[in-house]
Amino acid sequence: MRAVVLKDGKLSLDDIPEPVPGPGEVLVKVLACGICGSDKSCAVHGPDFNRASQAAFGVDMLDLDQPIVLGHEFVAEVLSYGPETQRTVPVGTRVVAMPILLREQQVMLGLAGTATPGGYAERMVLTEALLIPVPDGLDTETAALTEPLAVALRSLGRVDAGGEDVPLVVGCGPIGLAVITLLKARGLGPIVAADLSPERREFARRLGADIVVDPRERSPYEAWTGAAVTDDPARMAPPTAVAGQLPLRPTIGFECTGAPGVLQQLISGAPAGSRIAVAGINLGSDTIEPAQAIVKELDLRFSLYYSPQEFAQTLTMLAEGELDATALITGRTGLAGVADAFERLSDSPADAKILIDPSK
Incomplete structure (x- = not known):
């Protein structure tokens, strides 16, 4: 499948193996993924992120020795289930999820390698227990604003x-x-x-x-x-x-x-x-x-990230019209345009949130 890969501080569109869902996980198709300012920081200042996480927790936030697939602000469609899953969310359902794989060694999606890619890819693997269906009345682009x-x-x-x-x-x-x-x-x-x-x-x-x-x-x-x-x-x-x-x-x-x-x-x-x-x-x-x-x-x-309750509450507020945030979306691109979008976000104050549609 296609994915935008970060290696040595540079972004490139590559073919990578499709990820395989493990126990309690699902394979999903990425419908939209926002480009976050922290994605740009990881591309430019990866070693600085690692210095901060090493000082705080004794671990590197990023494995800079391997290619990384960024993207943690996503909406996806359930394609199939891995082993040991409940399958309560039907195949074809649009979902959002906190960008975490709840494995024995937890994986932060969007900061990990090509085996567990983030949303800058055509498909990714998510933890079933963290899936939240997107209400039918909420459009995909607006749902992609849940994470930020x-x-x-x-x-x-x-x-x-x-x-x-x-x-x-x-x-x-x-x-x-x-x-x-x-x-x-x-x-x-x-x-x-x-x-x-x-x-x-x-x-x-x-x-x-x-x-x-x-x-x-x-x-x-x-x-x-x-x-x-x-x-x-x-x-x-x-x-x-x-x-x-x-x-x-x-x-x-x-x-x-x-x-x-x-x-x-x-x-x-x-x-x-x-x-x-x-x-x-x-x-x-x-x-x-x-x-x-x-x-x-x-x-x-x-402040950093959010709790599961705060994540779910944000989606509910969007679905019920309590938040009007569509003005944040100022551009759209396919995977091939991600590197250019990074440059645009660095140079253009007229842009806020650019969404990636991997199908384009």
């Missing part, structure tokens, strides 16, 4: 977003835009969003941001504080030890760039008592001033 929106849902959960919270989203790339979509669905606001790119700022407006800021012209942090001002004591954030009671609603920030220095900007600009979710991936070193965060009693909470 689940990442955003996780970041909201990490800062307990809700109630009177006033959010700031720094960085309006795919992660930031997904966060804005979830914030809007939750009815939180006013939503303040900041990005250097006028195209990204326009995306943020379309997806629900109420106040959109060009950081070169206006401080996002002043806009955030201004949006949170209230004279109603019942709506104010709890007091902190040093700052005391401020005339502000609770404030939550989302660092969605991964750019060095931005987290410290958030620490410096955030109102006292803010909760900050760090969703952007910085694979290098960074410098922060902990004393500022301590004096302000800030919460810094880092």
